[in-house]
Amino acid sequence: MPLFAKGGDVPRGPVAMQVSGGMLATQQVVGTNASLMIAERSGGYHSNPHVHDCEQLNYMIQGEVWIFIQDQAFHLRPGDFLRIPANIVHWAWNCTDEPCILAEAHLPALDVLPRGQAILLLDETEDAGLVRWVESQFVTHDQSRAEAQGMRKGDTLGGGTA
Numbered sequence: 001m002p003l004f005a006k007g008g009d010v011p012r013g014p015v016a017m018q019v020s021g022g023m024l025a026t027q028q029v030v031g032t033n034a035s036l037m038i039a040e041r042s043g044g045y046h047s048n049p050h051v052h053d054c055e056q057l058n059y060m061i062q063g064e065v066w067i068f069i070q071d072q073a074f075h076l077r078p079g080d081f082l083r084i085p086a087n088i089v090h091w092a093w094n095c096t097d098e099p100c101i102l103a104e105a106h107l108p109a110l111d112v113l114p115r116g117q118a119i120l121l122l123d124e125t126e127d128a129g130l131v132r133w134v135e136s137q138f139v140t141h142d143q144s145r146a147e148a149q150g151m152r153k154g155d156t157l158g159g160g161t162a
Contacts, residue, residue: 005029005119013117015039018048018138022094028118032131035109035118041065043097049089049141053134054106056084063100066093066150068143073150076102089141108132 007027015024022045026037038061045065058067060076067074067082069090074082084090094100104110111133112118120128 003121003123005121010119011117012040013113015112017112017136018050019046020048021046026112028113029121030109030118030131031121032126033109034105034107037104037106037110037112039102039104041092041094041100041102043094043099045092045094045100047091047093048138049091049143050136050138051087051089052106052110052136053086054108054110055086056090056110057105057107058082058084059103061101061103063094063098064096065100065102066095066147067091068093068146070141071146071149073146075150076100089139091141091143093147106134108134111135 010027010029012025012027015026017024022042024039024041024045024047026039028035028037058076058081060078060080062078064075064077067076067084067090069084069088076082109131120131122128
């Protein structure tokens with residue numbers, strides 16, 4: 001297994017995410033302690049609240065998306081960064097008709113794609129069995145408060161800033 005992968009060699013696959021609209025597709029590379037995803041959320045994508053036992057760092061590449069962390073609303077546009085602490089309820093909503101692309105780092109690695117679709121960037125001395133994977137757990141959470149907060153800031157969910 002190599003430490004390097006060409007972008008065109010990293011498969012792009014759909015993520016089996018619980019959503020109330022849209023879809024998520026991603027490319028993912030994984031090391032022993034972290035994963036990096038280039039995630040495309042379609043227009044109308046609206047994930048259900050979830051938690052995972054990994055810290056998540058985001059960088060907005062293209063488009064826009066709202067990310068909700070518990071009862072806080074964050075409107076990301078190209079060039080914006082956002083951190084989601086481990087084990088904190090969060091979800092995303094792309095309120096536009098256009099896709100958005102977000103780079104996401106997860107520490108430890110987030111298990112989102114079927115085995116074999118994520119590329120392991122390990123050298124011959126590293127054992128793939130040592131990769132620490134965590135999974136998302138979907139939870140019940142009242143989304144309306146956080147989503148309404150974005151609107152109270154003078155925004156409709158699809159314009160302005162949080």
